[in-house]
Amino acid sequence: MNDPMIAVRDLRKSYGSHHVLRGVDLTVRRGEIYALLGPNGAGKTTTVNILTTLVPADAGTVTVAGADVAKHPAQVRALVALTGQYAAVDPFQTGEENLVMMGNLAHLPRRAVRSRAQELLERFDLTDAARRPASTYSGGMRRRLDLAISLVASPAVLVLDEPTTGLDPASRAQLWEVVRDLAGDGTTVLLTTQYLEEADRLADTIAVLHDGVVAARGTASELKALVAGDHVRIAFEDATSLRAARDLAPAAGLAVVDVDERDLALTTPATDPVATIREALALADQHHLALAGVSVVKPTLDDVFLAVTGAPTSTTASKENAR
């Protein structure tokens, strides 16, 4: 049981002269939630497409429970279910019909198909909408149906490609809970996301994908350690106070990493945010600086990217070539 559920070795894929994957290695343990974190264009969807047998790799190997995706695609398809970026439900069929169709395509015994559909409708809170065409569903309901459809055949591996993009916070939280439950029941989950928060809340292991290679990997806290922790942001009422604080801070033991003249705020790294805030307040009192507010700034995906790749996500984001 110590064999990895998913093993990706030196995976490479190019489209023309565009090198999407330039040697990706991933090892996903059984029952683990594994997040591929990266901006558009990092190669997340391409990795998912190769893993789910949709696209052949140029070089490297991918195995699922020991089965090679290139040599034994049928075996892999029996183990893996994909929930893509777009909810792939038939709008003209009802929720129940969508599920029954997938049960039939998964070759469940005919008598089991309908009961399985009922179970999943109930689990995903869709029983009331079961007999309505999916075209009448809200975005969140459609995603839930989409996920339910993936689970009809109880896959050993669930692949989620940006599962919460475009969802409202309530639907997102609900989906996270379902994914956690699934992993708790032993399903191995590989998900791609652009959101550090999503990876943070869900994943046991995170791999940061950048320009077709894994730039960093580890647990959420290991990754955050790479960006040197939290920062404290101190905002002022006026520019005079801001400049005074900027000049006085070093002597008070506060290293200023950023001065924002427009928003009248300065940012300082904080290994212990509470102590840093105390020092900032003391400094302001002592020199009668007009404070507007103090806040703790948590590391963001941008910070992680800046730390591991030297480039902010916004400038590297090109449209992901998923074809």
Place this chain on the structure above:
Amino acid sequence: MTTLAPTAPAPRHLPVATATPAAPSVLTGLRDMGTMTAREIRRTLRSVDGLITAFAIPVAIMLVFVVIFGGAIDSSGDYINYVVPGTLVLCLGFGSAATATAVAQDMTSGTIDRFKTLPILGPAPLWGHVIASVVRNLASAAVVLGVAVALGFRPDADLLGWVAVVGYVVLTVLAFTWICAAAGLVLSVDATQALNTVFLFLPYLSSGFVAVGTMPNWLHGFADNQPFTPIIESLRGLMSGTPDASTIWTAVAWLVGFLAVSITLGSLAYRRRTAR
């Protein structure tokens, strides 16, 4: 954090399917095709668009040719027996073209990716489109023929002749639909609309509606040799009880040729294609 989500109902643990899926075989392959066909028939029956394309427009085409053009082209009333087979083939082509749009929609919506990651018979989704098209077009043809008979169409085929007509119509729809299914794999949803035009226009340049002799000379070569001429004349022969073997063989050769080429290219394209 306090979750805004409505609490998901019990049971907390997801029930795991207890029944094991059947291993892929010929039987599961047939089941896959059946499942996909049922899906496509639903798509047609549940959209106003689908119903109009399948029934209203073909009936309208029949009315236009028999009632409106019929009187002008030949006031004796015999024209109806000449034009109904051509009109029927026109309707079959138009009805098949709807498949291209349906396939293209599947290709753009991510649906195809889901199907391709399932352990199903590879091109089963395509066969579902094609078989559903055959069912749809047979139903549509029955309605259109009913209208034609009501307007005065009097075919002379005997029972065996009608069996041959049905078989021939199935082969025609299979060929037309596979061409459209293959096209739907590589064209955008918008571009598939152009196939309608091809199927609605090309039959006019055949002997389906007026004798080739009445056309300008420079068109004769094309009109005599394009596939719609033998395809329509064969159907006319079968319906009037005067089938001509060589015409039928020419038509069947065209249809089987189209079928073989489009099944081959379509299956290859399907294997290579993911959602776009």
